[in-house]
Amino acid sequence: xxxxxxxxxxxxxxxxxxxxxxxxxxxxxxxxxxxxxxxxxxxxxxxxxxxxxxxxxxxxxxxxxxxxxxxxxxxxxxxxxxxxxxxxxxxxxxxxxxxxxxxxxxxxxxxxxxxxxxxxxxxxxxxxxxxxxxxxxxxxxxxxxxxxxxxxxxxxxxxxxxxxxxxxxxxxxxxxxxxxxxxxxxxxxxxxxxxxxxxxxxxxxxxxxxxxxxxxxxxxxxxxxxxxxxxxxxxxxxxxxxxxxxxxxxxxxxxxxxxxxxxxxxxxxxxxxxxxxxxxxxxxxxxxxxxxxxxxxxxxxxxxxxxxxxxxxxxxxxxxxxxxxxxxxxxxxxxxxxxxxxxxxxxxxxxxxxxxxxxxxxxxxxxxxxxxxxxxxxxxxxxxxxxxxxxxxxxxxxxxxxxxxxxxxxxxxxxxxxxxxxxxxxxxxxxxxxxxxxxxxxxxxxxxxxxxxxxxx
Numbered sequence: 001x002x003x004x005x006x007x008x009x010x011x012x013x014x015x016x017x018x019x020x021x022x023x024x025x026x027x028x029x030x031x032x033x034x035x036x037x038x039x040x041x042x043x044x045x046x047x048x049x050x051x052x053x054x055x056x057x058x059x060x061x062x063x064x065x066x067x068x069x070x071x072x073x074x075x076x077x078x079x080x081x082x083x084x085x086x087x088x089x090x091x092x093x094x095x096x097x098x099x100x101x102x103x104x105x106x107x108x109x110x111x112x113x114x115x116x117x118x119x120x121x122x123x124x125x126x127x128x129x130x131x132x133x134x135x136x137x138x139x140x141x142x143x144x145x146x147x148x149x150x151x152x153x154x155x156x157x158x159x160x161x162x163x164x165x166x167x168x169x170x171x172x173x174x175x176x177x178x179x180x181x182x183x184x185x186x187x188x189x190x191x192x193x194x195x196x197x198x199x200x201x202x203x204x205x206x207x208x209x210x211x212x213x214x215x216x217x218x219x220x221x222x223x224x225x226x227x228x229x230x231x232x233x234x235x236x237x238x239x240x241x242x243x244x245x246x247x248x249x250x251x252x253x254x255x256x257x258x259x260x261x262x263x264x265x266x267x268x269x270x271x272x273x274x275x276x277x278x279x280x281x282x283x284x285x286x287x288x289x290x291x292x293x294x295x296x297x298x299x300x301x302x303x304x305x306x307x308x309x310x311x312x313x314x315x316x317x318x319x320x321x322x323x324x325x326x327x328x329x330x331x332x333x334x335x336x337x338x339x340x341x342x343x344x345x346x347x348x349x350x351x352x353x354x355x356x357x358x359x360x361x362x363x364x365x366x367x368x369x370x371x372x373x374x375x376x377x378x379x380x381x382x383x384x385x386x387x388x389x390x391x392x393x394x395x396x397x398x399x400x401x402x403x404x405x406x407x408x409x410x411x412x413x414x415x416x417x418x419x420x421x422x423x424x425x426x427x428x429x430x431x432x433x434x435x436x437x438x439x440x441x442x443x444x445x446x447x448x449x450x451x452x453x454x455x456x457x
Contacts, residue, residue, distance in 0.1 A: 074259075074295035078239040079208075080175050081229050081258070084186040085120070086245030086266040087284055088168045089196040092119060094156035099127055101151050102144055108136055119266060120246025122187040122219040123148055149191055157195040164200030165265070167285025172206055174289045183209040185229040185242070187219040187249075209233055220248040223256035230256070241292050243284065250275030259295075261287060 086092045096112040096119075103110045110130055118129035124141045127148060131139040157163065175182050186193050190212040197204055204210060209232040211225055218224045230237050242253035245266040253260035254276060262277035269280050279296050281287050290296065 074293075076239050077180065077241055077293055079181040079183065079230070079233050079235040079241070080292060081183050081185040081226060081240055081242045082172075083120070083242070083244045083246070083249050084184055084188060084193055084196055087243050087263060088165065088184070088202065089163050089200045090165055090265070091157070091163055091196050091199075092245070092266050094163070095119075095126070095152065098148055098152040098156055099130065101155075102127065102148050103130070103134075103136075105147070106136065108134055110134060116267075120187055120220050120244075120248040122213045123189060123192070125219070145189075149189070152192065153195050157192075157199040159198045160201050161199045162201075163196065164202060165284050167283070167287075168200070169202060169206075171284055171287060171289070172202075175292065176206075178289055178293065180292070181208045181233045181235060183207055183211060183229045183233055185211045185225050187213045187225060190214050220246070221251035221255065223252050226252055226256040226258060230258075243287065244277070247271060247275050250277045253277075261291060263287070 082088050084091070085095060093112070096115040099115050100110055100112055108131075114130050114133065115126060118126045121129070123145045127144045128139065128141045131141075131144070172182055184193060184197075184207050188196075190210075193210060193212045194204065209229055211229040211232060213219050213225070216224050216228070226240070226242060227237065230240050233240075237257050240256075240258045242249070242256075242258050242260040243263065244250050244253060244260055245263050247267060250260050250262050250272060260275075260277040262272040262275070262280045263283050263286075264272065264280060265283050272280055279291075281291070288296075
């Protein structure tokens with residue numbers, strides 16, 4: 001949205017895209033901008049029919065409390081990197097339980113909480129960290145990881161078992177419809193990533209890239225996985241938003257100089273704040289597209305700063321006006337809107353609707369092209385065509401030779417009539433004919449579909 005604004009709307013554009021949280025310590029600080037004192041008539045969206053939306057947003061927003069109020073810019077967003085366990089899939093608890101099962105087979109008693117400090121760091125360290133803490137001797141991380149996957153896939157991650165978080169699919173589609181690229185960036189091995197996505201009912205084709213731990217030596221909190229995802233998408237790191245549930249993941253996002261939205265599905269908010277995320281939500285269902293594009297409509301930027309309230313009010317006003325315009329007829333209110341920029345992605349309902357229409361039009365086209373032949377397509381004939389049958393022998397058009405043969409052999413028109421009568425009698429009595437005669441000129445349509453597909457109708 002925001003990146004389609006015309007240059008003439010510069011100040012308002014940067015204001016409406018402003019963030020209400022300070023950037024991470026590793027990211028370069030954004031350049032502050034002054035809130036304009038008055039609304040310019042030139043401030044408008046270039047798309048047709050949107051001028052009234054901006055005017056309504058500006059009219060409903062309160063004026064700044066002071067002429068020198070400054071607002072920090074959230075910045076451009078081009079991609080969203082989703083962690084898997086604890087973000088897209090409610091799989092952290094099952095993973096810990098599978099870890100307990102692995103150690104139980106070794107005769108070592110551990111609790112699910114023993115795995116919490118090692119979540120989000122990859123299965124080898126997830127299991128190896130507990131083994132070190134418990135003093136397990138002769139621990140083989142590779143064999144333990146192999147057994148972990150066997151137990152996890154067999155007991156906890158069966159396809160379509162419903163481990164996906166509510167709102168995950170909706171947010172992914174909203175991101176894609178907004179022109180953003182999406183990727184999975186997980187410290188889990190690919191076998192677990194694929195199993196979890198299948199268990200959550202999320203197709204791998206939803207994502208522009210999937211980056212797993214298999215090819216990396218350094219996992220989270222190292223930034224390698226996020227940097228690889230950014231490179232795979234062809235997006236700069238400062239244009240990526242990371243959604244994480246683990247402290248190691250938040251720290252990895254900061255190390256990659258990416259903004260991070262944390263969710264409290266695994267850790268408490270106080271624990272996540274140690275990694276300095278941009279802001280925190282309860283789960284992925286509580287994250288809106290405005291949170292991603294604008295840094296959150298109800299975010300707290302600087303405690304006690306009056307500029308936060310002003311910029312938040314402007315952002316809320318624009319969001320409400322745009323949503324109202326959309327509901328008034330700029331998108332399909334049933335299902336997800338089809339992207340105007342990227343084209344083909346839409347709701348399943350839209351895909352089924354237009355797909356069915358395409359099939360119907362194709363059938364109509366075939367019927368019109370062969371309307372004479374279609375008059376002979378009885379229900380029984382169509383059933384024979386679909387089920388298959390004995391292939392008939394079709395006479396070939398012999399042209400001049402055929403006519404000469406008929407002249408020298410004395411073949412008469414009456415014999416041709418007898419052939420056709422015999423053909424029709426066999427067809428009516430048995431539902432098929434062993435011989436289909438060569439039809440004279442202007443009756444060639446009798447050899448067209450559906451009478452001739454190499455099968456008996």
